[in-house]
Ligand code: SF4
């Protein structure tokens with residue numbers, strides 16, 4: 778695919794930084810790379826990061842929830858661990874499940890004002906498919 782043919786992220790999504798996706802009673806899970814990146818970004822020991830910021834259930838590591846939002850979310854500044862955030866946070870809202878089912882697209886687009894709602898689902902899906910082809914771990 779030539780540079781000219783490449784899909785630009787802004788064609789389907791531009792984050793308004795509303796913070797909605799950092800709210801709720803659960804968060805994404807951190808894989809091994811996420812854990813290392815967060816530890817490095819925070820400049821703390823693994824034990825301290827785990828104790829202060831993570832909720833560990835068996836082998837599942839998530840971020841703690843405080844007052845109904847991720848412990849790293851701040852009303853004024855947004856994500857306070859931006860560089861060290863889990864890759865699934867960076868991927869949101871362009872989840873691959875959108876490719877499979879329009880209902881997933883509808884649900885996600887209703888909760889995320891950054892999704893381009895001026896194009897059809899079919900057009901959105903095709904652009905997202907191409908974007909995911911271009912980048913293995915798409916970060917928005
Ligand atoms: S990804 Fe969507 S819901 Fe999350 S902050 Fe950006 S616009 Fe808001």
Ligand code: SF4
Nearest residue numbers: 799847849850856866
């Ligand atoms: S790590 Fe950052 S982007 Fe991810 S849920 Fe927490 S505050 Fe939001």
